[in-house]
Every structure is written in C-alpha cells, then in structure tokens.
Amino acid sequence: MPRPKRSEQFDPGEVCIVHVVQRCVRRAFLAGVDRESGKDYSFRKEWIRRRMEALASVFAVDVLSYAVMSNHMHQILRNRPDVCCRWSDEDVAIRWLRVFPGRRLEEHLAEPTENDVQTLVRDKERLAEIRKRLADISWFMRALSEPIARMANKQDDCTGRFWEGRFKCQRIVDEAGLLACSIYVDLNPVRAAMAESPEQTPHTSVYDRVKACQGAKLDSAAFDLRPIPTDETGTKIRDTPVDELRQERKKKRQNPTCRKILRDGWLSPLTLLPDKLSDEPEVHTGGVRSSDKGFLNMTWKDYWELLRWTARRSVEETNLKVPASLRKTLQALGIDLSMWRDLVWNWQKYFGNSVCVGHPESIKQHAAETGHHHHRGQASVKSCFAPG
Template sequence: MPRPQRSEQFHSGDVCIVHVVQRCVRRAFLAGVDQVTGKDYSFRKEWIRRRMEALASVFAVDVLSYAIMSNHTHNILRNRPDVCAAWSDEEVAIRWLRVFPGRRMEEHLAEPTENDVKTLVRDKERLALVRERLSDISWFMRALAEPIARMANKQDQCTGRFWEGRFKAQRIVDEAGLLACSMYVDLNPVRAAMAESPNDSVHTSAYDRIEADRGRRIDSAAFDLKPIPTEEAGKIIRTTPVEELRTQHSEKRRNPTGRKIRRDEWLAPLTMDPSNLSKDAEVHTNGYRSSDKGFLNLAWSDYKRLLRWTAKQNLAEMAGKVPASLAKRIAEIGIDVSMWRELVWNWPKYFGNSGCIGRPDSMKADAEQHGHHHHRGQASVACCFT
C-alpha cells in the first residue's frame, strides 16, 4: 500500500491532529555529537525549540507535544482554522509578514511596517491565501525547517540539504492514539538512553511542563505582533549603518517582546477544560500560542505519573502493573492495559509504517472516509487495544 496522500492526512481547512517526524539528511547527528568528528552540535536543539516557539506565536497551529533528538524531531501538531478565522485581516497580515517578510534582511531586517500590513490587507485574494496557509501544517513545517538549514549550513560553511526531505506525517484519529503517541514522543530521549527520566529529557514537551511546575521562566521567543510606523522604518534604514542594524536585529531576536514566560506557556495546555468541551476555538490572546484548548481528558498530574511510571519500566526485566487509578483511565479510552508498556516502548513496531494512529476501529473508519478499505498496520495494532 503506498504512502497516504497529504490531503488524506490533514487539510488546512479542517481541525486535525498529526504526528510529524522530520529527519536530518542521511540521519546524521547534525543536532548532536558527530560520530565521525566528535564535534558537538547539540546547541542546535535549542535553535529548533526556539523557532518552534516563535512559530507557535503566529501560526494557527497548536504544538501539543515535541521531542528534539540528535538526528530527527517529533512534533504532534493540531491545525486551527477556527482560530485563524477569528483573527482580523490586520492580525493575519502582521503574522504572515513576521515569518515571510518578502524583503532582504539587510534592507528591512524582517520588520513589517504599517504600510506593508495595509498593502497586504487591501489584496483580498492574497490575504485569503495567507489566512489558509497560517493554519496549514505543511507551511508550519516549512517555516521551521528552512531557517534551521540555512543557519547550520552557514555555520558549517557548506551548501546542500540539512533535512532529509519531505517530513513524515501520521494522522491521529482518537484519544487512545493521541495519549500513546504523546507518551512515546515525550519518552524518546529515555528510550534512546539519552536521559534517565522525563526530568532529564531536555528539549521535550514533558521537560518544559515539568520545569514550568518548578517555576522556571525563560525569555519568550514569540514574535512581536506590532508593525513599526513606516516613517520610523525609513529613518532607521537611512541613518543606521547596516552592521549596527544587524547587531540590533540579532539582539532583538533573542527576546522580541522583552517578556519572560513559563517554560511551557507556548505549548498547548495538556488538559481539556471539562466545562468547555464544545467546538469553541478558545483563542489565545497573550501572543504566545494560537489557542488555550487542551488535548487530553487527563490531568497533567496524572499524565506525569503515568509518564514517569512508563519510563521506569524500561529498566525492569518484566513490566510492572500500571497503577490502578491510571489503569482505569487507559482502559476507558480503549487501550489494553497489559499492553501499555509494550505499545509505548515498541511504538515503531506497531505504528512505524502506518499513516494513521488510533484504535483499529477508528483507523478503519478514517480509511473508509477517504475511500480505502483499511490503513497499513491496522491489523497488527489490534493486540494493543480492547
């Protein structure tokens, strides 16, 4: 069975959740310790995290979970056309121009002016296309991958690909698949023996949430969503040397808004609000993410307990029993509790080649919706679900 078409996995006009994997070219350790030269490129993981944080502040795409490894990244993303529809034309224009200014950095330093915003707003056809792209996961990944590749190539004084190419996408179709996939993503460093526990798994969503619980705050990487006056921009360009402009721009990029945030504030909340389970967009208004909508019917404290318990099972010869309170919730969403550890630790065995993630019945329903009989791997995962 061929790989599913992207149009079958997600569409910018429909709210959907997708597990995305982006690998470095030849799976080389371009964001870790190079096994040939011994040079450490681990600092690039923070480049990727901050770029994701910045994009989360302008795109109508929620970052639910992520893990940045030495030679690949995992992201669980939810596109939000409903949130994008609630933005004004001016908001759409400034958000787009922050990421795609359309001018050389040396001339305008990617700073959109009020005139730039008005020009885009007047072009209704172009604005409609831009609004659609802001809720498109493919455009989010493009805006994430390209700048990282350029920065790495410049640093290494080379040309060519940094990323392997087209990212792999898997649509997540139910809560059982979402919980298991999120746990798998958060435990990637532990599975790879890069960390002993989620507390040490830097550059994962679990680490960010744990650090936020401890009161950890960081400089925000969110874009400043205010255009500068056109006259002021012109004056700066005419009177300020290019090298000084570059220095000022570099300093501003470290914290564009001048604010500090909780380490997890740019991520989508983990727990859904039980009092608001409707289709309300829950638009975020502080400028750090697109919405305030959670994605699991599970408290963060319970998710953290289950995450830590699952992480410890890798050290045991035999899988222990899932704590009773957590086992009940796992069973309620249709996962075989006795297979929980196996499902998370050996995730590629069950969903590695599938274009869809979820219970077999949910996968079958999704396949039929797109004119297929079934999804690849649908039969092999049946043993993990009830």
C-alpha cells in the first residue's frame, strides 16, 4: 500500500505536528561506522545537526525533538504559518535568499544584497508563494536533505542517492501521542544499544537540553538575517582576491552571526507556558528559531524523570511500577500505565505502519476529518490506551 499524499497528512496553511523519518539509501551507515569498509562517517551527524539548526533560524518550523542515527534520522517538527504571517516582506525575502539564493555562490562569491531583497519584495505573487514555503515541512526537509547529500557525494567522489527516498511522515494528533513520540525519539540511541543513558547520546535533542541545563554553549549556526549593502558587495568582489573571498566565506559558514548560544537555544522550548493564550504565536526575536512556544504540558524536570525511568531496560526493572510523581501525567493523557514502557520500547509494533500517532479516538477523529473511515494502525494501539 503506497504512502498517503503529503496533503492528506499536513497542510502548510495550518499549525500541525509531525514525526519525520529520513533513512540513508539501503539503510547503509553513511553517518556512522560503515560495516563493509570500516570507515567512520560519524562526523556527518554534526553536519545534519548544524544544518537543522541553521534552517530553524529561517523557516517557520519548530524543531521539537530530533535524533541523528548512523543510517537514519528522526525529527518532530511543528510548522508555524501563524509565525510566518507576522514576518515582514523583507524578513521573508532575506530568509528565503539565505537558503535559496538563486545563483551559484561559488561563482559570484556574494551574499544576498539589499537590492536582491527589494527585488524579491516587489514581486508580490512570488513572495506570497515563498511565505507559504517557509512554513512547509516538505520544503524544510528538502533544504535539509539535499545539501547533506551533495556534501557527502562530493567527499566520497561519487554520484547517486544518499537518502533512500522521500521522508516518512506521521501526523501527531494529540498530546499523548506527542509525549510518547518525543520519548521514543530521544531514546533512539539507547534502544539501539549505542549508549546506556540519555545523557550519553550526542546529536539528540535530550542531549542538547541536558547540556544546556549545565550551561554548555555552542557557536550558533543560525543564518545572518541582515542583507549586505549592494555598493559594499560590488566593491568587495572587485577589490578582493577570489581565494581570499572563498576563505572568508568558508570561515563565516562556521558561525555566520559570530554568536554563542545555549546548546538547546535553537530547539523549541519543552514546556507550554500556562499564562499564554493558546493561539498566541510567541514569535521569537533572537534569530535562532521561529517561536518561543513550548509543546508539552509538563516541566523539563518531570520530562527528564519520565525519560530516565523509561530508559531503564534491565530484566529486573521491566516490571517496575511507574513512579507516583509521573502517574498523574500519564493517566491524564489516557495512557495505560502498564503499557507505557512497551509502547515506547516497541514503537514499531504499535505505530510502525500508522500514518497518525496518538490516542485511538484521536486517530479515528482525524480519519473522519480527512474523509477516511479509519487510519492504518488504528487498532494496534488500543491496548496501550485507556478508553476515552
């Protein structure tokens, strides 16, 4: 059975949350230690993380959780057309030109100028289309996947596919599904026996959040959202040797804004603030992410406690009861306490073939809203949830 159309899973014009999986071709370890050649490509995980961080600064898409593995990556993304609507025409133009300059920068060795921005702003029809694309998860994934594939192929001196095909997408339809999916994504390296605990798993959102709590910072990969004065660019290209321009551009790519941020500064905050209206966009003004809106009705402390408890996998601990402090949270979401660990550790069994993630009743409701009698995988998750 073919995958559903993207238009049936999410609409760039409405806020929605999706779980995205992108696999390397033939599931080869192209971002880890290759089993055949023995070569270590683990450094490519940082390529992917930095590209995600850069795109989070220009797209109206929140990165809620992520995990970069050796042969695939997981992301939980939330598109924000409500945030994109708040951006000025100039903001939209410079953001787009940073990702899609429309010319070969190696030939021109120039960044988007004020003239480039104003030229795009005057084309109202194209600008309206670009505004939609900046809130489109498909365009976000295109801008993430294609450059990584080009860099890897150039490094390996080869051509062909790096990624298996178009990304797999699951719509997350309620908070129960979002919590379970977020825990599943953050625990991917632990489930794969790559680490014993979540805090030992680089290139995951939980690792970034833990390190940020300890005060760890990194060089920001966010795009510089200031256009270059047109006259200054022309003079610089004319008077500066090409090799020097290339070196300068290469250096700037490491830290375009010359800023350091907390390690999780580019990720969406975890906790929803109760004093904010539900429809408040909470537009971010620091230039590293699209919004300051959280995504779970729980504190980082509670989330971390639940994550660490769920990560405990020894035989002696498999039947441990859910800690009393976490029972209320899971019960309020309609999750069967006795099935929580099984739901996360055996995610593929319950949600592997599903196009939606959430409580069975929420999945059924979404199916009805999209003109379907039911969604594939709807029945398999009933045992993990209490009746509504």
